[in-house]
Amino acid sequence: MLIEKVILSEERNVTLTAYIQEVGGEFTYIDKRPAILVLPGGGYQMCSDREADPVALAYAKAGFQTFVLRYSVGANAAWPQPLEDYEQAMKLIRDNSEKWFLDPNRVAVIGFSAGGHLAGCAATMAKNKPNAAILGYAVVYGEDARKCNPTVPDVIAAVDRNTAPSFIFASRRDNVVPIRNTTLYTNACAMNDVAFESHIYAYGPHGFSTAEPSVQDPATDMCPRIGDWVEDSIAWLKENLGEFSTDGLRGPVYRFHMTDDGENFYSADCSLLYLLNQEQTKEIVSPVLNMIGQAFAAGAGVSVEDISAALGNLTLRDMLGQMHIPTSQIEEMDEKLKDLKKI
Numbered sequence: 001m002l003i004e005k006v007i008l009s010e011e012r013n014v015t016l017t018a019y020i021q022e023v024g025g026e027f028t029y030i031d032k033r034p035a036i037l038v039l040p041g042g043g044y045q046m047c048s049d050r051e052a053d054p055v056a057l058a059y060a061k062a063g064f065q066t067f068v069l070r071y072s073v074g075a076n077a078a079w080p081q082p083l084e085d086y087e088q089a090m091k092l093i094r095d096n097s098e099k100w101f102l103d104p105n106r107v108a109v110i111g112f113s114a115g116g117h118l119a120g121c122a123a124t125m126a127k128n129k130p131n132a133a134i135l136g137y138a139v140v141y142g143e144d145a146r147k148c149n150p151t152v153p154d155v156i157a158a159v160d161r162n163t164a165p166s167f168i169f170a171s172r173r174d175n176v177v178p179i180r181n182t183t184l185y186t187n188a189c190a191m192n193d194v195a196f197e198s199h200i201y202a203y204g205p206h207g208f209s210t211a212e213p214s215v216q217d218p219a220t221d222m223c224p225r226i227g228d229w230v231e232d233s234i235a236w237l238k239e240n241l242g243e244f245s246t247d248g249l250r251g252p253v254y255r256f257h258m259t260d261d262g263e264n265f266y267s268a269d270c271s272l273l274y275l276l277n278q279e280q281t282k283e284i285v286s287p288v289l290n291m292i293g294q295a296f297a298a299g300a301g302v303s304v305e306d307i308s309a310a311l312g313n314l315t316l317r318d319m320l321g322q323m324h325i326p327t328s329q330i331e332e333m334d335e336k337l338k339d340l341k342k343i
Contacts, residue, residue: 001022008088008092017053019065019066021063029244029248031248032101035064035100035102037110038052038067039122040055040115041114041137041207043148043149046073047071050215051115054214063244072085077151083122086109086128094128106249110134110135110233112138113138115138117139120138120155121153130164131240132167133166135166137170138185141156142155144181156184159194160192163189165240166189167237168185168198168199169198170201171200171203173204175206179200183200186198199228199229201225203221204222239252258315260315272319273313280342281337281340288319316337
């Protein structure tokens with residue numbers, strides 16, 4: 001493993017430490033790796049050692065190229081300086097993808113506490129957004145975040161459909177960052193159709209990091225499963241960024257959005273209700289609604305409007321599959337929809 005330290009700002013003591021693993025050779029089936037950028041917590045007053053290298057090495061063990069950013073803190077933490085440090089680090093990582101043997105389209109970020117706020121800003125408002133974000137007991141609600149840095153923005157308010165897929169974890173009994181930070185972020189993701197996974201453990205302290213005895217006093221009163229977030233987040237990253245295979249890194253195993261309603265094209269993965277409300281697609285999709293009415297509402301006094309209102313976010317593909325329509329016909333309808341120009 002190559003360990004390289006890059007000074008991003010000597011004046012502000014901003015550094016990026018890279019932990020780079022080999023490819024090829026004994027790793028014959030690996031020509032590039034996914035990567036993750038670690039943002040330690042510390043209330044924007046410091047960068048915690050417990051949430052830096054130990055975290056980076058946990059992901060290195062899973063095959064990631066890992067990086068630790070010690071961003072601007074203390075007197076240098078006025079916004080947007082920390083976010084600009086992140087932007088510089090993420091651009092450097094992606095610009096050096098060949099040198100550091102990584103895929104620039106598979107770079108995640110993980111942040112803890114105030115570092116979680118910075119990771120949340122990266123996921124929602126950065127120019128160089130990560131491909132996935134992990135937020136550990138993150139202080140992302142504006143009112144709470146501004147208690148440690150009065151200049152920072154509200155991450156919750158910035159969540160939209162373009163927010164990076166997020167893995168969120170925390171302890172319900174965190175007495176430093178209220179659990180509402182986690183629940184509000186999770187709810188914002190759900191409301192904006194952002195892919196996420198959330199783990200709230202029953203009890204444990206703030207700042208538990210990987211929860212191993214090497215970083216957290218084993219006498220600490222905390223849920224024995226609280227350290228499971230490490231392996232769970234690695235599994236989640238592999239589902240989102242791809243797993244190693246003999247043919248290179250595989251693609252994601254699931255769609256990031258529940259529907260294609262917010263995309264700049266139509267498809268069979270748009271919700272049926274959405275397609276029924278578009279002039280361009282109504283002619284293609286209306287016969288499907290009639291089929292549904294004949295199959296499920298015949299003689300029951302249920303109107304077409306009642307049926308369409310009950311569909312919710314059920315996609316055209318899902319509905320046709322439930323009706324046992326052949327895959328070839330579904331794909332044919334999908335192509336017809338994609339050929340339409342979205343106004």
